[in-house]
Amino acid sequence: MRRLPSLIALRFFEETAQHLSFNRAAASLCVTQGAVSRQIRILEESLGEKLFERDHRGIKLTAAGARLLPCVSEAFDTLERGTRALSSAKKARRRLVLALPPTFATQWFSPRLPLLSAALPDADLSVRTSPHADADCTIRFGREPLSGAYSELMAVERHTLVGSPRLAGAPLETMLHTLPHLHVLHDGERLNLWPDWLASAGIPFDDDEAREGIEFSTLEQAIHAARKGAGLAIVDRNMITEELAEGTLVSYSDVQVDGPYGYWLDIAREDVQLAHVQAFADWLRQQILVAE
Numbered sequence: 001m002r003r004l005p006s007l008i009a010l011r012f013f014e015e016t017a018q019h020l021s022f023n024r025a026a027a028s029l030c031v032t033q034g035a036v037s038r039q040i041r042i043l044e045e046s047l048g049e050k051l052f053e054r055d056h057r058g059i060k061l062t063a064a065g066a067r068l069l070p071c072v073s074e075a076f077d078t079l080e081r082g083t084r085a086l087s088s089a090k091k092a093r094r095r096l097v098l099a100l101p102p103t104f105a106t107q108w109f110s111p112r113l114p115l116l117s118a119a120l121p122d123a124d125l126s127v128r129t130s131p132h133a134d135a136d137c138t139i140r141f142g143r144e145p146l147s148g149a150y151s152e153l154m155a156v157e158r159h160t161l162v163g164s165p166r167l168a169g170a171p172l173e174t175m176l177h178t179l180p181h182l183h184v185l186h187d188g189e190r191l192n193l194w195p196d197w198l199a200s201a202g203i204p205f206d207d208d209e210a211r212e213g214i215e216f217s218t219l220e221q222a223i224h225a226a227r228k229g230a231g232l233a234i235v236d237r238n239m240i241t242e243e244l245a246e247g248t249l250v251s252y253s254d255v256q257v258d259g260p261y262g263y264w265l266d267i268a269r270e271d272v273q274l275a276h277v278q279a280f281a282d283w284l285r286q287q288i289l290v291a292e
Contacts, residue, residue, distance in 0.1 A: 008290060009043035010072050012036050013051060017069045020059055030115055032245050035290050094276040096123040099135035103220040104263060107239040109139075112287055119283045123276050136277050138266040141186075146266045152281075155288050156262040157236040159193055161201075162249045164229035172252055176203065180231030181213030182222045190215065191261075193234035201255040223249070238263075241291060 016025040016036060026033045044051050051065035061069065100109055105127060116125070128135065145151035167179065176198075183190045198205050214231060216222045223240060226233040227248050235249075237256070243249035265284060271277050 005043050005046040006039070008286065009039040009046070011076070012039040013043050013065075014069065014072050014076060016040060016052070016059075017061055017065060020061075022059070026245075030112055031290055032241055039290070093122050093124055095126060096120065096137070096276050096280060097126045097128065097132060097135045098280070099128045099130065099132045099138040101139060101141045101263075102129045103218050103223075103239055104139055104141070105129050106220050107223065108241075111242060115287070116280075116283055120276065120279050123279075136267070136271055136274070137280055140264045140266050141261060142264055143260055143262070145264065148269075150267045150269055150272045152265045154263050154265050154284060155238055156259050158238060159197055159234050159257040160237050160251050161197060161232060161253045161255070162235050162240065162244075162251050163226050163232045165247060165250045166229050167232075168250055168252070173203065175232060175252065176205070182225050182231045182233040183213050183215045184219050184222050184233075185215055185217050193257075197234045197255065197257050200257050201253060238291070 012025065012029065012035075015028055016022060019025045019028065022033045022036050022040075026036045029036065040051065047064070047068075049064040049068075050062050051068065052059045053062055109127070131138065139154070140146065145153070163175070163179070167175065170178075181194055184193060185191070195205075214225065216225065219236065219239060222233045223235055223243065225231065226235065227243065232252070234257075237244070240249055244251065265281060267277060267281070
């Protein structure tokens with residue numbers, strides 16, 4: 001049995017070594033800088049060696065990192081040649097129909113679409129933003145598994161208080177009492193995001209004041225409004241990775257409330273063993289693991 005470090009960590013190491021920059025590696029891999037740093041740390045702990053040295057000018061490879069890089073690059077080159085040789089053979093293309101919630105599709109899925117296309121080169125993707133009877137895989141926002149299907153919880157919401165960086169500066173409680181609250185509706189009712197977050201933060205709030213604000217039918221609309229400075233929003237961090245990295249949204253508090261909703265992967269039981277469906281599920285698990 002082979003004893004190898006994480007292939008994800010090795011891939012992140014190679015990209016970082018080529019760029020000698022966590023930021024540029026993250027941009028190339030379509031992940032956050034934090035995800036790159038975590039994978040490098042995992043690899044260093046696995047090997048018991050420090051791979052990069054950090055100073056005021058940036059990063060550079062250690063002696064151990066310099067020895068490891070050509071081996072890793074050669075191994076990935078071999079894998080790439082082998083997989084390309086197989087994929088160059090004529091294969092029947094498979095249509096993969098995905099049904100995704102609108103905000104998940106725009107905020108989480110779309111930035112990773114090039115990675116999915118590379119991972120499933122023989123799949124013709126059809127992406128829907130509403131439930132679809134012919135969907136091979138459905139991402140569903142909910143609290144419970146779907147009865148009668150294979151249903152796997154992929155990610156739990158992680159709610160945090162965010163707003164435009166232009167609004168920062170005033171004390172938190174002043175902002176909470178003077179700026180509009182941006183609310184998100186689900187099945188026509190406001191999600192309990194604000195009361196849950198305020199309770200976790202230990203901040204008392206008048207019921208009448210909590211009912212004020214602006215309602216949106218999707219989280220994406222609330223995110224866009226918060227970016228433009230329309231008010232404060234309680235937002236799932238999974239959906240604003242790029243905005244936080246770019247600084248177009250800032251978090252005003254360290255308080256985070258997990259759940260109770262999450263994103264579930266639902267697959268009809270008769271489709272679970274299909275190769276292209278399994279490939280998508282594996283890719284989805286990997287991307288969520290990297291983003292954590």
